[in-house]
Amino acid sequence: MGYDALLWLSFGGPEGPDEVMPFLENVTRGRGVPRERLEEVAVHYRHFGGVSPINRLNREAIAAVEAELAAVDIDLPVYFGNRNWDPMVEVTLARMTADGVRRALVFPTSAYGGYSACRQYDEDIARARTSVGDGAPELTKLRQFFDHPLFVAAFADAVRAALAELDDPAGARVVFVAHSVPASADAAAGPPEEGGHRYSRQIAEAARLVATEAGVAEYDVVWQSRSGPPSVPWLEPDIVDHIDALHGKGVPAVVVCPVGFVSDHLEVLWDLDNEARERAEELGMGFARAATPNADPRFARLVVELVREHTEGSPARKCSAFPSAGCTVNGAPCAVGCCAPATRPRG
Numbered sequence: 394m395g396y397d398a399l400l401w402l403s404f405g406g407p408e409g410p411d412e413v414m415p416f417l418e419n420v421t422r423g424r425g426v427p428r429e430r431l432e433e434v435a436v437h438y439r440h441f442g443g444v445s446p447i448n449r450l451n452r453e454a455i456a457a458v459e460a461e462l463a464a465v466d467i468d469l470p471v472y473f474g475n476r477n478w479d480p481m482v483e484v485t486l487a488r489m490t491a492d493g494v495r496r497a498l499v500f501p502t503s504a505y506g507g508y509s510a511c512r513q514y515d516e517d518i519a520r521a522r523t524s525v526g527d528g529a530p531e532l533t534k535l536r537q538f539f540d541h542p543l544f545v546a547a548f549a550d551a552v553r554a555a556l557a558e559l560d561d562p563a564g565a566r567v568v569f570v571a572h573s574v575p576a577s578a579d580a581a582a583g584p585p586e587e588g589g590h591r592y593s594r595q596i597a598e599a600a601r602l603v604a605t606e607a608g609v610a611e612y613d614v615v616w617q618s619r620s621g622p623p624s625v626p627w628l629e630p631d632i633v634d635h636i637d638a639l640h641g642k643g644v645p646a647v648v649v650c651p652v653g654f655v656s657d658h659l660e661v662l663w664d665l666d667n668e669a670r671e672r673a674e675e676l677g678m679g680f681a682r683a684a685t686p687n688a689d690p691r692f693a694r695l696v697v698e699l700v701r702e703h704t705e706g707s708p709a710r711k712c713s714a715f716p717s718a719g720c721t722v723n724g725a726p727c728a729v730g731c732c733a734p735a736t737r738p739r740g
């Protein structure tokens with residue numbers, strides 16, 4: 394029944410200019426992302442000296458979780474591994490094995506279902522176990538947490554704080570944003586019998602819960618960071634186009650809430666704080682961006698609550714009626730055909 398470690402599993406990001414292209418090649422290998430898009434994204438990273446904040450943000454969150462675990466007397470060392478960049482999860486898992494870890498829980502830094510947000514982390518777990526081979530620890534992934542009350546509360550306070558930054562909060566529109574994915578991937582998200590779209594439906598539900606708790610009556614849900622070729626449909630509208638549309642309707646200000654992410658990583662800094670803010674300013678609109686929960690003390694408490702669902706069998710706290718999916722052992726999918734990857738363009 395016991396667990397002897399927690400593996401913090403994230404996306405990874407470069408920590409210097411020479412790491413940008415190899416990182417992007419890792420992210421997009423075999424995924425049909427055009428070369429021009431890679432070069433465009435490399436410019437975004439170089440704008441920040443080739444350093445994504447994501448690894449630092451993960452290390453800070455891990456330190457907070459270690460403190461929270463110690464405070465409640467749970468003796469669980471925390472290890473850090475990534476899908477796409479150092480520390481790579483294969484290397485971390487080899488170290489865990491050498492340290493004698495037999496059974497570990499895995500916290501993936503994504504709150505949602507869908508291929509990119511959930512099942513790909515299962516693939517990372519399976520790949521790392523295969524790479525370690527015999528003696529690899531048993532890995533149990535923690536569930537999706539988009540509807541956990543602490544996740545909702547942290548975002549709701551962030552939306553209120555962002556509204557308070559504006560000169561005229563009363564007229565502002567709250568816009569929730571998540572990472573776009575291919576429409577085919579969203580259509581395949583969830584177990585086949587559910588009819589698909591689990592990712593976009595969970596995003597819509599999280600937005601509704603956060604808006605309700607923040608006392609926001611009207612809001613929109615839009616998408617960012619599309620990377621496929623124009624011929625492939627992705628979730629729309631894009632945040633920047635949406636700001637144009639709001640301006641066209643006479644909306645004087647926007648609060649953008651990146652509800653699809655847990656930290657202020659590079660896609661938040663570039664696509665929202667740079668591109669979206671710039672467009673709003675060009676149009677003379679007020680703009681404020683809500684913080685992600687990474688640095689909020691409630692985030693560490695949330696992770697520890699998810700851990701205690703396994704170590705102590707404590708009840709899963711949830712604000713929605715969606716099933717609590719995503720919790721599987723050794724990288725198994727939640728169900729046969731659940732969150733199948735998008736069909737990739739050939740060539």
Ligand SMILES: CC1=C(CCC(=O)O)c2cc3nc(cc4[nH]c(cc5[nH]c(cc1n2)c(C)c5CCC(=O)O)c(CCC(=O)O)c4C)C(CCC(=O)O)=C3C
Nearest residue numbers: 404406420424434445447503509510572574620658659660
């Ligand atoms: C749903 C989703 C999340 C949220 C769930 C989660 O958090 O895991 C997420 C997170 C992130 N995405 C990130 C970065 C990138 N994502 C890319 C490409 C893609 N993302 C996709 C989806 C998602 N991505 C998809 C369908 C693609 C197309 C290629 C493919 O089918 O896989 C590319 C390639 C270049 C480009 O085209 O943009 C980059 C650089 C970073 C790190 C930022 C940093 O460095 O700080 C983070 C946290």
Ligand SMILES: [Fe+2]
Nearest residue numbers: 509572618660
């Ligand atoms: Fe991404």
